[in-house]
Amino acid sequence: MRFGIVTFPGSNSDIDAYQAVVDGIGEEAVMLWHKAHDLEGADVVVLPGGFAYGDYLRAGAIARFSPIMREVCAFADRGGRVLAICNGFQIACEAGLLPGALVRNAGLMFLGESIRVRVASTETAFTNAYAPGQILRLPIAHGDGRYVADPCVIELLEGEGRVVMRYVDAAGDATTAGNPNGSTRNIAGIINAAGNVLGLMPHPERAADPLLGAPDGLPMFESLVARVAA
Amino acid sequence: MSRFRVSVHIVPRMGVLDPQGHAVADALHSLGFAQVRDVRVGRHVVVDADADTPEAAGDAVRTMCERLLANPVIEDFEIASIARP
Numbered sequence: 001m002r003f004g005i006v007t008f009p010g011s012n013s014d015i016d017a018y019q020a021v022v023d024g025i026g027e028e029a030v031m032l033w034h035k036a037h038d039l040e041g042a043d044v045v046v047l048p049g050g051f052a053y054g055d056y057l058r059a060g061a062i063a064r065f066s067p068i069m070r071e072v073c074a075f076a077d078r079g080g081r082v083l084a085i086c087n088g089f090q091i092a093c094e095a096g097l098l099p100g101a102l103v104r105n106a107g108l109m110f111l112g113e114s115i116r117v118r119v120a121s122t123e124t125a126f127t128n129a130y131a132p133g134q135i136l137r138l139p140i141a142h143g144d145g146r147y148v149a150d151p152c153v154i155e156l157l158e159g160e161g162r163v164v165m166r167y168v169d170a171a172g173d174a175t176t177a178g179n180p181n182g183s184t185r186n187i188a189g190i191i192n193a194a195g196n197v198l199g200l201m202p203h204p205e206r207a208a209d210p211l212l213g214a215p216d217g218l219p220m221f222e223s224l225v226a227r228v229a230a
Numbered sequence: 231m232s233r234f235r236v237s238v239h240i241v242p243r244m245g246v247l248d249p250q251g252h253a254v255a256d257a258l259h260s261l262g263f264a265q266v267r268d269v270r271v272g273r274h275v276v277v278d279a280d281a282d283t284p285e286a287a288g289d290a291v292r293t294m295c296e297r298l299l300a301n302p303v304i305e306d307f308e309i310a311s312i313a314r315p
Contacts, residue, residue, distance in 0.1 A: 057273075058301055065298075094301065101303040103242075108249050148246055148304060182247065 001027055001225055004042025006072065006088075008034045008063050013049030013085060013205060020208035021046075025221045034066040044081045044224050045072055047088025049141065049203055059102060059144045060090035069095055081125055081224060082197045086142055089189075089199035098192055098199045099157070100149030102142075106182025110143040114213070115180050117165040117188045117202055118172060124164055124191055126198040128226060129219035135172050136165075136216035138202035140180060145201040147183040147190070157190055165189035165200055231280045234287035235315040240300045240307045241272030274310075275299055284312045 003021045007014045014031065021029040030040050034052075039045060052063035063069070069091070076082050076097055084092035092098045105111060114137055119130045130136075149157070157163050165188040169178030174186040181201070189200030204217025242248040250271040258266045277294065281287035288309050291299075300307040 057299070061298060061301070093303075099303075101301055103246065103304055104249055106247065106249050108253060146247075150303070182249075 008052035011050035020205040024208040049086030060094035064095040084199040129223040145181040236291040
């Protein structure tokens, strides 16, 4: 199957995503330039990490108007799977593919570190290769990663089981100590109502090679292959 | 058509934690400004635009705010002034 990986001006995790797909799980990947109008037959679209358009105005605010985003939104509306990582998550929120927004980390610092997340839902096309409740070590690298949304949106996400990942501490609990950026309810990743757009701040594509530590991100890509091929 | 300069204030919505504002408030307190109760840090955007009337210029910038300049999930905006540049 074919992954389409979008490159915006300022993307910096697009090659990591390419390598996770091609070297990590042995599938096909095609790079999609932000000015393109064609997804080139991609079965899954990845919106990668980075600083698209320098994060001018707000992270993701300009990128969502890139020509390719019209195709990505139409693809998502048809049920196409979109994996939105870090800056991609910010872009997906700005584009209205996911609810809420990502704002400045509570501690104001840019965070580049390895954190723990608990997989809250394995019922999704993106997480079915994980064990329920599994704790992953994944890197984060963001300055604007604090997830916020109106309280009614948060309740909706919780009620529908759409919080897919939460930041946790060493004991595996979603505490303040385990929350690196102050996200509401320790939310690290959410999925849309239709279940085909996942946004997360941690980088699964940067935890996809055993040389770089535990490859806890690979099952996310494997999940997509299993579900799309099925 | 005339040219108008429209200034917009965009600030984090009340209820959305503004850590920058908190940091600035803490600094003001340490400078002795004990009267400071709250600080919110936002953006000031100045748009020069052609329009028939000041009202039309303001309406256009309001639409720009709704579509791009502000994110209603996290920010409020307010047209601060409309003037000839």
